[in-house]
Amino acid sequence: MICFLGIETSCDETAAAVVTSAGRVLSNVVHSQIALHQPHGGVVPEIASRAHVELLPGIVERAISEAGIAWDEIDGIAVTSEPGLASALLVGVAAAQALALRLDRPLVAVNHIEAHLRSIFLGEGCPLDRALPTVALVVSGGHTCLIELSPDRAPRLLGQTLDDAAGEALDKGAKLMGLGYPGGPAIEAAAAGGDSKRVAFPRGGVTSAIEGLDPALCFSFSGLKTALRYYLRDHPEALNAEHLPHVAASYEEAVVSVLVERLESALTKTGASQAAAAGGVARNRRLRSRLAEMAARRGVRLGLAAPEFCSDNAAMVAAVAAAGFGRSVRPIGALDIRPTAPIGLETP
Numbered sequence: 023m024i025c026f027l028g029i030e031t032s033c034d035e036t037a038a039a040v041v042t043s044a045g046r047v048l049s050n051v052v053h054s055q056i057a058l059h060q061p062h063g064g065v066v067p068e069i070a071s072r073a074h075v076e077l078l079p080g081i082v083e084r085a086i087s088e089a090g091i092a093w094d095e096i097d098g099i100a101v102t103s104e105p106g107l108a109s110a111l112l113v114g115v116a117a118a119q120a121l122a123l124r125l126d127r128p129l130v131a132v133n134h135i136e137a138h139l140r141s142i143f144l145g146e147g148c149p150l151d152r153a154l155p156t157v158a159l160v161v162s163g164g165h166t167c168l169i170e171l172s173p174d175r176a177p178r179l180l181g182q183t184l185d186d187a188a189g190e191a192l193d194k195g196a197k198l199m200g201l202g203y204p205g206g207p208a209i210e211a212a213a214a215g216g217d218s219k220r221v222a223f224p225r226g227g228v229t230s231a232i233e234g235l236d237p238a239l240c241f242s243f244s245g246l247k248t249a250l251r252y253y254l255r256d257h258p259e260a261l262n263a264e265h266l267p268h269v270a271a272s273y274e275e276a277v278v279s280v281l282v283e284r285l286e287s288a289l290t291k292t293g294a295s296q297a298a299a300a301g302g303v304a305r306n307r308r309l310r311s312r313l314a315e316m317a318a319r320r321g322v323r324l325g326l327a328a329p330e331f332c333s334d335n336a337a338m339v340a341a342v343a344a345a346g347f348g349r350s351v352r353p354i355g356a357l358d359i360r361p362t363a364p365i366g367l368e369t370p
């Protein structure tokens with residue numbers, strides 16, 4: 023049994039996990055720093071990196087002990103080295119380098135978006151067949167993209183957001199509605215029982231191409247947030263208890279419907295027979311049920327990352343390396359962070 027220790031510190035989760043080459047998650051320890059950032063209404067990089075420094079040693083020790091293995095049973099270290107907050111990435115990378123040197127084990131650098139992408143296979147009961155082409159939606163606070171995953175080639179970027187990520191649109195929308203941070207779960211809760219057709223928010227069509235990508239598979243969420251701002255300005259009653267569920271549900275629906283629609287277009291354009299979704303926003307129940315409806319209607323298989331693997335975690339990082347992907351780093355000291363690295367995938 024080959025075991026990889028994964029380390030993730032690219033944003034505001036401090037995480038470590040142990041995953042085997044068979045894809046079994048032996049431990050998955052995540053410490054969310056949400057409480058530290060909440061008073062600021064978003065992630066403060068300096069606070070995040072300081073907290074990673076304080077928390078990571080204990081989190082790594084817990085990941086090893088919960089996995090029930092000894093240090094020398096670790097066969098390699100995987101760490102998120104791109105993209106993310108520079109000062110936060112540095113903490114995980116320095117720790118991974120130190121461990122790889124001390125344990126004399128290989129070090130594998132992992133792209134955070136690829137980790138989200140491959141999280142669709144984590145855990146029990148994934149319905150996807152790895153031998154079949156899959157179109158995956160990776161949708162988080164920092165990223166919104168469509169990626170084609172085929173067994174015999176590197177993942178291919180099909181489309182991405184031109185401005186805000188879907189999670190960012192939810193976070194900013196929640197702030198405007200006075201719902202707090204993080205916005206995705208707050209909007210989901212506020213939308214309970216609301217009529218999602220009450221307010222007609224724009225669906226953000228994209229007309230001009232970006233980096234050779236198909237505009238029909240790209241996203242734009244900045245107009246949605248602006249539309250909400252104007253709506254709230256013109257309808258002061260929108261935030262009272264009677265109206266808020268309808269506004270929140272309509273806003274959530276605007277984000278979700280675009281995500282599902284673009285994923286469906288990508289299925290049509292690629293002819294892929296499997297769809298998938300991962301990343302923090304993929305925890306959203308409205309999105310999960312809309313995707314299930316779409317997949318059932320089209321007769322395609324759907325793999326949704328398990329909720330515990332949607333938000334940032336280190337199991338998805340270890341899993342990339344355990345499956346033989348990621349970038350092997352030699353010498354170990356040569357690993358540098360790439361905060362604004364692109365997805366690191368093949369583009370058409």
Ligand code: KG4
Binds near residue numbers: 033193302333
């Ligand atoms: O993947 P993630 O934990 O971190 C990034 O890589 O960004 O995603 C965080 C994002 C935030 O924007 C948060 O509002 C959103 O995921 N999110 C949700 C839900 N839970 C987290 N969005 C919608 N519904 C949820 N239940």
Ligand code: ZN
Binds near residue numbers: 162163301302333334
């Ligand atoms: Zn993430």
